[in-house]
Amino acid sequence: MSYDPREIETKWQDRWAREGQYEVDPQDDEATFVTVPYPYPSGGMHIGHARTYTVPDVYARYRRLQGDNVLFPIAWHVTGTPIVGAVERLKKGEADQLSVLKDTYDVPEDTLQDLETPMGFARYFVDEHYKKNMKSLGLSIDWRREFTTNDDRYSKFITWQYETLKERGLLEKGLHPVKYCTNEQNPVTTHDLLEGEEAEFQEYTLIKFGWESDGSDVTVPMATLRPETVYGVTNAYIDPDAEYARAKVDGAEWLVSSAAVEKFRLQERDVEVLEEFTGERLVGERVTNPVTQHDVLVLPADFVDADNATGVVMSVPAHSPDDWMALQEAKQDRDRMESYGIDPDEVEAIEPTAILDVEEYGEFPARDAVEEHGIDSSDDPALEDATQEVYNREFHGGVLREMYGDYAGEVVEDVRDDLKADYESRGSFDSMYEFSEEVVCRCGGDVEVAKQDTWFLRYNDAEWKEKTKRAVEGLDAIPENTREQYDHTIDWLNEWPAIRNYGLGTRLPWDDEFVIEPLSDSTIYMAYYTIAHRIEDVPVEELDRNFFDTLFMGPEAVDEPNETALDLREEWDYWYPIDYRCSANDLISNHLTFFLYHHAELFEEPKWPQGITVMGMGLLEGQKMSSSKGHVVLPAEAIEEYGADTVRFFLLNSAEPWQDYDWRSEQVQSTHDQLARFWTRANEIIEDASDVPDDPDLKHVDRWLLAKLQSTVREATDAMENFETRTASQTAFYGFEEHLKWYRKRADLDRPGAKWTLEEVLRTRLRLLAPFVPFAANELHERLDGVPVEDAAWPEPDPEFESARTEVEEGLIEALTEDVRDIVDVTETDPDTVRVYVAADWKTTVLEAVVDTGPDVGAVMGKVMQHEELREKGNEVNDLAQDLVEFVRERPDDEVAVLSEVDEQSVYESAERFLEREFDADVEVYREGEDAYDPADKAGNAVPFRPAVHLE
């Protein structure tokens, strides 16, 4: 019977849908609840997504076979801007977007207009991609519970969550930097950018130098990323030709570049320009360092970028290679200084001030670095490397000198933030945001940092952190090494802006100008699954605080419990907590940790998540997948080509869930071929099933194969308990195929005993493989036993067939076969006779001594020498004892323990016929001594469990 996966797959898919196979409700069996992040349908589904959702499915199917009542639900995440953005780009007719939709995801031309609303767009990909694919993949989802995060009832749930958090003081209002397009006058997301997607917000410290101008005090803020160098400032630079302005900033008079004026406005400062002029105005002036009170000279410099930060910079030549070179050049360029009315001698007199010590350099690190890199001009590209090197070393190893008072003797890294905050509080410093690189909007407009009012989640709250840490403690973190990543994330997690200005989702309950952002509206929604199908019957108006309080906190928590909520509470109570959350490993640092935070806060400890399994990334033919480049494989195509079972099996078998995997079509094809072979052989066994006796006569090889089956069950079960899908499927499938290969060679398969054995093996393996290849496994199991495999149970090892002795015995035959083959290969002969010599009895006596006394040559010899017969053999015994000590030491204990039960000679004799077939030669088995026919004098080489061999 040929393997046509699509035929059986559609059959089972229909049957599951018809019977509502995976629709589950509370009952007596133990509840298991697994979830996976709901898909974000801002585009189609590719093979990487297929794996994401198959991992929990395999575990769900495993738990069901173990007898659990398992819930595996799904929903759709549509919150935020990506879908809105995608629709915008579609409506604008952007070529890239059209290509992704039409070429990568095969959206028909005449359907495109349906995608021109956000929910229409989402709906298309949900229906045409996600749902279809999930069903053809055979995911055991309870489809009654699906919803979107834009649904009214879901919003009521999120509203409850955020009102509760606000009431508990875990939400806070504040200002926050955002990317802001100065052309569109709107905040923008990374997706909206043409350039600078990698740009980071940098917080510059502004050191407020003072300038006396026409009798009034003007602040000249110098922007720096190294505020601790304030004591090393020797002069300042300004671009003499750029536009600058004197302006009232938050009530004080400042001098900054005209560009900076705009930045300050965006950063929520009150700015009023008093007059504008070029930078030359400040050249040659003296400004006062607010910390040291020293006056320093302002020099002209064309390397100053007036568009960056304030457009005025301070110079620390001792510690900045840039500044060092600039100062050297300024000193040499006397004419230029004079042209600006500066006395060149005054410039000449400027000396660097060293303010910290660092191991790698002498008094002036900047000078040393410049010399080391052989830099002789400020245009030298190596200057950047030198600067980076000095900055790094000084940051991690620079020790501040005595002028720093309380901070003297400290390393920069440890005190920079404190020092900065300190001077800021004294009014000497201020700060502003700037990007690390230029950022340009898709509209072509310049993007700047703006500060906006935002609501934050207070993830830095000490009590909340502590609670969440406890949640991590109680968690089954898979793999275990992710545990410290959660802890680490909790440690550094700060306030998180939880709202956006626009996008889909739930409005902030007390300010509907804002919408709750995607990472914040997806932290406890798993609880919503437990009631999602039944809450549909509750009028939206009824879903108030009281309703959800009743539902999640119980009747005691409210004055008047809502009856419907009380009813639904039973569902929630039955399914919660989550047993396993399967998610991506790169989400540990935000989403997964938020998930823990919110559970820890909003639910009682018994309802906290039990486990998180993290999943690795996918590659396609060794390369990153990319929908914009069309470098993706669509699940529908893969399933059509190979079948869903092959796709599932490949995805789960090629790596453990948390490891990265690589979809290679060549390998997938090979997986398909292996499954096809399995299918063919299974059907042969099923066709033979009528000949199989109830009480078979089992031979040694049959028992051996059955013993291997038991250890396979044991290993596969252990692996599944740990989510090791690769190990489990590898063991049950490929591992066992190796045993079968040997078995087919060794056994006479026409015997009733062999047929019984093969049927038993098939039945058990179908159960072990059912989670991975549910279609084929169900079909075959039903043909074999009359019921689908999912109605059967996960196998347990049968003690009757476990036998270390049988395994050791069969191992001897394998080893002997291999030895003979080796000799044949090496000698390139084709023997007529194979003589096998089992070691003499006295050698066995020595082995027994080793087994008894343990692998210690001295002790063994002591014991053995008590035998007179052995004493006579002296050195020979000593050599043998050494060999056997090695032999025992290298073998596992349970194997050593059964050695004495094994009768080597009869084991080989029982395999004579097999060996004769294998080598097409006569096989004779002798015992060393005992008048063995030994023409080549080989018998003496025999050692217990390593017979001597002679070929002729």
Next chain:
RNA sequence: GCGAGGGUAGCCAAGCUAGGCCAACGGCGGCGGACUCAAGAUCCGCUCCCGUAGGGGUCCAAGGGUUCGAAUCCCUUCCCUCGCACCA
């Protein structure tokens, strides 16, 4: 820089958490054979080097160390991937 994960034979990739059954599972590719008119599929064997007796040599990023014994433990160095926040 900080945090995490890696570097294994032509390629992919096990094993390393509990050191010895490791020349190192398995797959792909390659070579040879069986079957066949032939191809495909399937099956069998080989695939680090040397070797006319089951052996020996060298090897698991590089270099040290611990040990009777290390791919596996410790130290140092080099290289790669991912995350580092307002992006889902």
